Amino acid sequence: MSDPMVTSVKQSARAPTNSVPPHDVVASAAIPVTMDGMFGHLHPASGETGVVFCAPWGFDALCTVKFHRLIAADLAQRGYPAIRFDYPGEGDSLPVEAGATFDIWVAGALRAAEELRDRTGCSRIIYYGMGIGAAVALRAGQQDANLAGYVLAASTLNGRRYLRETALREKIIEDGLAIDFGYPEGSTVLASFIMDPHLAADLKALTVSIDGMTAGLPTLVLARPENAADIELAEQMSSAGAAVECIDFSGYGAMLDGVVTSPIPLELIDTIGNWFSRNIPQDTGSLARQAADNEPPALQTSMFRERPEIVDSRLFGISCAPRLGGEKAVIILLNMAYAPHTGWGRIWVETARTLARQGIATLRVDLSNIGDSPADPKGPDQVVYSEDQLNDVHAVVRHVRNSTKAPILLAGICSGAHSALCAGATNAEVAGIVSINQLRLVLDPDEDVDSLLMAGARPLSDYKRRATSLSTYKRVFSGEVNIPKAAWNIASHARDRVLRGISPYLGGFTKLGRLRGRLFALLRRLEDRKVPVIFISCRTDGSLDQQRLYFGKTLAGQRAFPGLRHILLENADHTLSPPSVRQHVIGILAEAAEESAKRG
Known part of the structure; x- marks a missing residue:
């Protein structure tokens, strides 16, 4: 589904980081x-x-x-x-x-x-x-x-050494983020994944021997x-x-x-x-029985039922619904860049199962060339922020609509939020959008996507602080800091700040003015259909800077769109690591679904 407000994006001149081997392009989902x-x-x-x-x-x-x-x-x-x-x-x-x-x-x-x-x-x-x-x-x-x-x-093979290395990696991740993560006391954590304490206790004493190896x-x-x-x-x-x-x-x-x-x-x-x-000898065996079940497999508890969904014979997802059915609404949970459908720190698994207990269904899905979904043979290597990815979202919406009459909402983090906003604006079946920590409300068609993804998520204030840090100087001289990438990020933030000040007076004569025009056109489409949009942002990743870039320092520009709501998360990072922040976001999603169900 093509749309004049969705532009193709610039591909890097270097070899794409996410190239796909020929055997994947002809493969279907497992x-x-x-x-x-x-x-x-x-x-x-x-x-x-x-x-x-x-x-x-x-x-x-x-x-x-x-x-x-x-x-x-x-x-x-x-x-x-x-x-x-x-x-x-x-x-x-x-x-x-x-x-x-x-x-x-x-x-x-x-x-x-x-x-x-x-x-x-x-x-x-x-x-x-x-x-x-x-x-x-x-x-x-x-x-x-x-x-x-x-x-x-x-x-x-040595569990205690593994736990030490994991703790060191987590310390590096948390370094410089001035938030209270609030993980359970004494827990083993890495990038918001919290290890089961029973497993962690086992690993402290684990050493696997290789004795008795077959000759x-x-x-x-x-x-x-x-x-x-x-x-x-x-x-x-x-x-x-x-x-x-x-x-x-x-x-x-x-x-x-x-x-x-x-x-x-x-x-x-x-x-x-x-x-x-x-x-390994390649002797051919006889198939014991059909590899696939006649009935789709399912996992269930007393509160929810999950089953795999294959969209268009290629896109893999997991639907999670209330155990007894009768969902009030369905939220499609989209990928953040190339993170698979379970989400960073299993956030989409936790979200899906919590919402199912409240009568709300979800579909967490991998779009083309991500996680468990093979590439589209006709699609680009770089799928993030592409129109092809939006076409995948439309296919998923059609798939969900074929199985339910309940309202359908789109939700995503970062690039997934961009997909939710752009696809939702052009799809009449979408009844609500929840955009979380969206770093590009609209994408500059001249921007290199590989560079954007590798730049990471930091606000301008963080670059200022690190630039005056003694430890940063030491890392620069030791070669640990990627100077060109850091300079590009700082220049990008500075450019945005200047353009934010002058673009209201020059309108479409500046690139920012034209990008703002595209964003406002998307939001007007959603207003015309009475589709509510929730923008969620935080202070530590640049998503709040992006809101201010397009709506002004005080976000006064959002008043032009009555169906738009902005929520600022305190004590949060880009991937919503603190457990309390995750619960807050799940609550926002539940509220959005409930409101859509009331509207019918």
């Missing part, structure tokens, strides 16, 4: 499965050897969903069936009432292997594990009589650059009798730093696939 409260994705094939993916924890899992989907899809094309799954209490899986432990995670991996065998007829299993998932993979393999080998990536067992180790522990693990496994090949985990650091830009090491995917082809 087959969703449920297993004893766990959610998984099955990639069927007819080979005798299957692969079970044991993901890392929390933020690292969020950053690698797409990477692991691409590996699994490639292996399935080579004849190796694969299954990816969410540990109990993680991702889309249900919580564990008594708390998730390390042994429960291992049992989850073994249950996923059982599911893979039942559905595809494979007999032997290779366990792939990344990060702390490598410890899960090793433990599961040691309990599997038909173990075929391991793939161990950026492995962590000649095929093992691939993906070693982080300059990481002595990964090299040592490969040597130890070789000494224990395994047939080990150790390769560089190229692109590891960029991938874990780049959930908003989705840099995927494509060559590594081919390298892994070629290792399988060389080392």
Whole structure:
């Protein structure tokens, strides 16, 4: 659905960070499965050897969903069936009432292997594990009589060391953010993911041994650059009798730093696939039964029911509805950049299940080339802020409308908020919009999207403070600060401040005046349809600066739109990390849905 107010965006001249391998463009979404409260994705094939993916924890899992989907899809094309799954209490899986432990995670991996065998007829299993998932993979393999080998990536086998490294990473994330995160006392946290305390207690005493390795067992180790522990693990496994090949985990650091830009090491995917082809016999098995169920799988509790949704045979999502049905409204929860549908810190999972208890349904969805949704064969590599992404949103709205008569709302954070606003303005089925921390109310068509995504989310005041900080000078001289990127960000903020002052007098003669005209045209369309818009912003990420840029320092310009409401979140960051802030935002979403239901 094309619209003159939605412009194409400038693509970077360099190689796109989110390029897609050819095998993804022809792939459809994997087959969703449920297993004893766990959610998984099955990639069927007819080979005798299957692969079970044991993901890392929390933020690292969020950053690698797409990477692991691409590996699994490639292996399935080579004849190796694969299954990816969410540990109990993680991702889309249900919580564990008594708390998730390390042994429960291992049992989850073994249950996923059982599911893979039942559905595809494979007999032997290779366990792939990344990060702390490598410890899960090793433990599961040691309990599997038909173990075929391991793939161990950026492995962590010592739980206490892992917890120390996690705490250090979180300290770096929180550095300089003058907010009270309010996480539970003594909790293990990384980028708003809070680890189950039972699991954290287990990890303090965890050391996974590699004794008793089967002679000649095929093992691939993906070693982080300059990481002595990964090299040592490969040597130890070789000494224990395994047939080990150790390769560089190229692109590891960029991938874990780049959930908003989705840099995927494509060559590594081919390298892994070629290792399988060389080392794992590709005997063809007989399919035990149909890989897909006749009835769609579902996870449910006494309060909500969740089931997978495949939109246009390609876009993957999870609908969450009140257990007894009869939803008052449906909120479509959109991706923030390349963060998958579960959301940063599982915010969309928490949101969906909380709202279902209040009679409000949701659909958390991955748009093209994000998370569990493959790329559109005809779409661009860079999908964020693109018109193609808006077309995906329209397809999702049509999908929801085909199943309910309830009001449909759109909600998103950052780029997801931009998609909600632009798509909502041109879609008559949308009854409400909630925009959270939107850093671009409208996009400058000359702006490079890759640069925008990599710039991060900081207000001008933060750049001023850091510029006069002694620690910043030290980081500049040590090479830690990206000077060109920082200069671009500061110049951008300064330019916006100047333009904000003069554009009211020059109107469409300035670029800001023209962009303001586009924004106001969108808002007038929504006013004409009586569609309420809620802008939520905070002080720490630049979203409030963006509101002031278009509506004035006091936001007086918003008075021209009676259906527009602005809410300023205090003690909040861009990704809504503090648990109390999340609950506040969920309450705003619930109120918006209730109001839409009353209007009918």
